[in-house]
Amino acid sequence: MITFDESQGSTASCGQDLLALDSALEELARIEPRQAMMVESRFFGGLDITETAALLEVSEATILRDWRAAKAWLAHELRRAS
Numbered sequence: 001m002i003t004f005d006e007s008q009g010s011t012a013s014c015g016q017d018l019l020a021l022d023s024a025l026e027e028l029a030r031i032e033p034r035q036a037m038m039v040e041s042r043f044f045g046g047l048d049i050t051e052t053a054a055l056l057e058v059s060e061a062t063i064l065r066d067w068r069a070a071k072a073w074l075a076h077e078l079r080r081a082s
Helices: 011-031 032-042 049-056 061-082
Strands: none
Touching: 011 032, 011 061, 032 049, 032 061, 049 061
8 A cells, every 4th residue: 555654564565565656657647648647746746626627727527537537547556566
């Protein structure tokens, strides 16, 4: 599980999780570039729905839909990688 709290697990496990997330995001960027940009903006950039929609020049409804789809896809890929 991806976590940034060192008390939650070993460094090696966290490192492996981050590598799996990076790999999954690279694959998502290949098949759904907008969804990958949206995940990076929200997860790493801390942008909210409105800010992400403005950045990507799409509606908030599109961001919400993409967010649900991307989270489900990434969760599936991360489960598969572990």
